[in-house]
Amino acid sequence: MISRRDFLGMALAAGAASLLPLNAHAATGKVVVIGGGVGGATFAKYMKMKAPQIEVTIIEQNPIYIRxxxxxEVLNGHIDMSDLEVSYDALRNKYGVNVIIDKAVGLDADKRIVTTASGAKFPYDRLVVSPGIELLYDRLEGYSREVAETKAPSGWIPGSQTALLRDQIKNMRQGGTFLIVAPPNPYRCPPGPYERGALVAEWMQKYNPTGKVIITDPKNEFVTGPDMRLGWNRMYGYNVPEDLKSGMPTLKQHNEAGMIDWIREVDGGRPLSIDATKMQVETEQGFIKADVINVVPPMKAGKVATLFGLTDKSGWCPVDPYTFESKLVANVHVLGDSASASPLPKSGFAANNEAKVAAYAIINLFAGRPVEEPSWENTCYALAGKDYGFMVIGVYGMRDGKIANLPRPGFQTLDVSDAKHRLAAVYQQAWMKSFTEDSFA
Incomplete structure (x- = not known):
């Protein structure tokens, strides 16, 4: 059981996770931010809110953020592509952030200067880099950016591929197969591929009732796994494997194959190659033919992170958890999906938390004060259908100099009524709006 008040309190906890100092006006300095996504925008907003005398400049190559x-939810028609668009107007006009639409192409870490594609130079005292992810299209044999943009879209970075995927699903033949190739860990939005499969299945129930969703996976588990599988079981005829039933509430036993099939690594689901001409994916189990193929490829830190020397051999950016300062380049802080900050997930919620922690830390550094011990919270919201929502909450703190999971006793959404799942879906939509406002408005 969880009350609406408790639920909304947890949804807004990110705002309280990093209480900013009251005497922030003692701090002065110049901060340049690369990337205007959740991490960069939240950092700039909260830095200006708490220390308005600090000069903050965001360099972002896209004039509109597409969340x-x-x-x-574009794929099942719940929202339109235009609903994903977020403006930078409030950062400019309300908080006084200098928003530059340009592309960062060079870094002189010794002189502390960022150069952009237009030739402009931006000096800084502290640099914050929040570039999101780069999709590694070529990690799956036969896949490429060209294939993604024409035949087998990814859409994991929303834009034209998202619209293409929506249209392919809409125009799929009756009884057709929608195949998702899930990524290896780590990747942005841990519940995302499985939520996507559920939302497409829900759309199929109405418009293509003999259609099929297959998820082929190099993993054997995923965040929100039990909750999502319960939703699949109740809504789409999915039979949960025997070895994953432990701790689950009463499940429906379906005599016929359901609309969703999840092929785990242990069952031969690891993808090996794709042939977009034949519209088939080779897995360790064999070949799977499909009418629509959605590949979520492996990922690494956004390109500018590599360009600036912030990534290690993992492809991600190691950081000091107290300040999110890079361990490789001094006076540069890395936020969001690009940061290597496990067990914090690569989620928007976590990026929002990290941005506030970094803003607090940099204000203290500018003012010559000690950096205080941080804490974080993350909530992974997901839908198994438009009216079937749930969430997984994590709380994190410092233990022995590292970020660690902290216990959160007495909270779960797995074994609750269908009415509460419907209510959770309402809260998820409310969170989406309030979260975007907290980061950008």
């Missing part, structure tokens, strides 16, 4: 969180 990835919630973007799979």
């Amino acid at each position: 990835p969180y919630g973007s799979s």
Whole structure:
């Protein structure tokens, strides 16, 4: 059981996770931010709110932010592509952030200067880099950016591929197969591929009732796994494997194959190659033919992170958890999906938390004060259908100099009534709006 008040309190906890100092006006400095997504925008907003005398400049190559969180709802017609668009007007006009639409192409870490594609130079005292992810299209044999943009879209970075995927699903033949190739860990939005499969299945129930959703996976588990499988079981005829039933509430036993089939690594689901001409994916189990193929490829830190020397051999950016300062380049802080900050997930919620922690830390550094011990919270919201929602909450703190999971006793959404799942879906939509406002408005 969880009350609406408790639920909304947890949804807004990110705002309280990093209480900013009251005497922030003692701090002065110049901060440049690369990337205007959730991490960069939240950082700039909260820095200006708490220390308005600090000069903050965001360099972002896109004039409008297209939010990835919630973007799979375009595929089932719940929202339009235009609903994903977020303006930078409030950052400019309300908080005094200098928003530059340009592309960062160079860094002189010794002189502390960022150069952009237009030739402009931006000096800084502290640099914050929040570039999101780069999709590694070529990690799956036969896949490429060209294939993604024409035949087998990814859409994990929302935009034209999202629209293409929506249209392919809409025009799929009756009884056709929608195949998702899930990514290996780590990746942006841990519940995302499985939520996407559920939302497409829900759409199929109405418009293509003999259609099929297959998810082929190099993993054996995923965040929100038990909750999502319960939703699949109740809504789409999915039979939960025997070895995953432990701790689950009463499940429906379906005599016929359901609309969703999840092929785990242990069952031969690891993808090996794709042939977009034949519209088939080779897995360790064999070949799977499909009418629509959606590949979510492996990922690494956004390109500018590599360009600036912030990534290690993992492809991600190691950071000091107290300040999110890079361990490789001094006076540069890395936020959001690009940061290597496990067990914090690569989610918008986590990026929002990290941005506030970094803003607090940099204000203290500018003012010559000690950096205080941080804490974080993350909530992964997901839908198994438009009216079937749930969430997984994580709380994190410092233990032995590292970020660690902290216990959160007495909270779960797995074994609750269908009415509460419907209510959770309402809250998820409310969170989407309030979260976007907290980061950008």
